[in-house]
Amino acid sequence: MREITFAEAVNEAQRFAMRENPEVILFGENVSSGWRAATKGLKEEFGRERVRDAPITETAFIGAGVGAAVVGMRPIVELMLVDFGLVAMDQILNQMAKTTYMTGGNVNVPMVLRAIYGAGGGNAATHSESLYGIYAHMPGMKVAVPATPYDAKGLLLTAIRDSNPVVFFEHRLLYSARGPVPEEPYTVPFGVANLVREGRDVTVVAVGKMVQEAVKAADELKGKVSVEVLDPRTLVPLDEEAILRSLQKTGRLVVVDEDYERCGFSAEVAAVAAEKGFRSLKAPVARVANPNVPIPFNRGLERYVLPDAEKIVRAIRSVVK
């Protein structure tokens, strides 16, 4: 199969969705420019009305996305970085997430908020965060965190066709990652985990870029520990069954999360194990996550706090010994 980059996969999903449905529109900061691979060429194909640049005012343009979705369009709104969404929390958390429920289902909000996220680039704490935990915490939004170009294309098409708000996370350092992606359109369903690597001794749950790190850790331990790597792909809905099934087999769980550890995705998966998989556990659950530190600018400090293969290996060793 041909290989393309993660950013190209995101681009293809949007291109197909816009061809398929004239009510799919795209806007955000600088989405018309050719220098951005995920949106490159879309303005040329669909015109500046449907693919339009917005002023640097996240509250206004995310709110405009919510409004357009309420009246039945299918807006894709791009957040140049997920951190910038923090200035628009009212429109995201109050309006986008709650409107369906608060109106008793009178209206839906079929909107995709594409958020570029992620640390590892030495960009400090307002340009590096993950923050998907915040969105998963609030009821009313689906949350997708693809790890591969294949999943990026398939999950994004699912997101655009979904009748609910979806926050779609794209790791900035995965943008240039290449992988096999079919040319034709396809969907990857929400709430179905990807069993990335089968193993017997320990289950490592990870999403987004952390899946790569988990696989690296599994490779490093080859011949010593049999590591199963499970990628839930969406935090909401979460494939709890797949996690519990894997845990039944291995009896040990390590959760890897680039987001802050406290009250986040790693805590949620650990809680699922404690509440519903307790009898399968042969060791305490281990978490490898950002230790609640704003991501430092200095590359050495950044590496020191971020999860990586080496820290995952250490965590695996601590639960299998």
Place this chain on the structure above:
Amino acid sequence: MKLIKAQRLDLYRDMVRIRTFENGVRQLTSEGKIGHVSLSGGGEAVAAAVSAHLSAGDQIGSTHRPLGHLVAKGCSLKHMLAEIAGKATGTNRGKGGAYHIFCPEVGALGANGIVGGSVPMCAGYALANQLRANGKVAVSYFGEGASNQGGVQETLNLAACWKLPLVFVCENSSPVVQTMLGHEIDYPQLSIEDVSLRALAYGMPGSSHPGWDVEEVYTVVGEAVKRARDGEGPTLLEFKVHRVEGEESQHCPIRCYRERLMNEGVLTEKLDQEIRDQEAAAVKEAVDFAVGSPEPELVDAYRGIFAEGS
């Protein structure tokens, strides 16, 4: 814009309907049957005159003081009152309350519990209208307090940049002394007299008007709506509004219009009484419906977090 007799009487009736409905709400609150609701007395002329220019396909976004806007836009009195009472038959199935009433069938999208919260969404309604080239417009209501919110300022800019078919309607209910929640404040919240001055900063027309003169409101809103429908972009209108309960005040829009229509021979005591009786009967019917409606089933709390069937 020249109004014919029937249009003038419609404006008057709409204002009476709003006031009668809100009086019904106030009565239910005083009887302890529902909680406190923020009412819009004194703003009837703005709501009635704006909606006189709109059809069901045009959208409005409203505030936490929404009932006038919603009544004028044509929301069902019965289902609104049931919502205010939290009943299963409410517009939002009892999930939203007065501050979140949505009636998409008449373009009321919707009340909003966050000050300034609906304004960015109105840009989205207008954007959809523009892309669909359907000739529809959106009207965004907000107050002078909300006019300071970042989201409102951002949306003024966005609407101008994108030339959206959107009319911003600011009801300034502190026209003489600046107040917040009805109380005088120590520091002003507006650094200018007229909110509409801000239009200049965003490159759109703006003007301020008395909000108690329904025909003046009708005229200036008509121009702004036409401009929006013609694809010429947004307008910021400010209306000074005095919060009133009864009809004693010189700034009560119902009193002002009643006197004028009487003087000009359009309205008689008899016709006025007929209108008031009819509207009182409609509100009584709504009250009976709301009070007699069932509570939601408890299991409804778990329903509808996501769109049906997904």
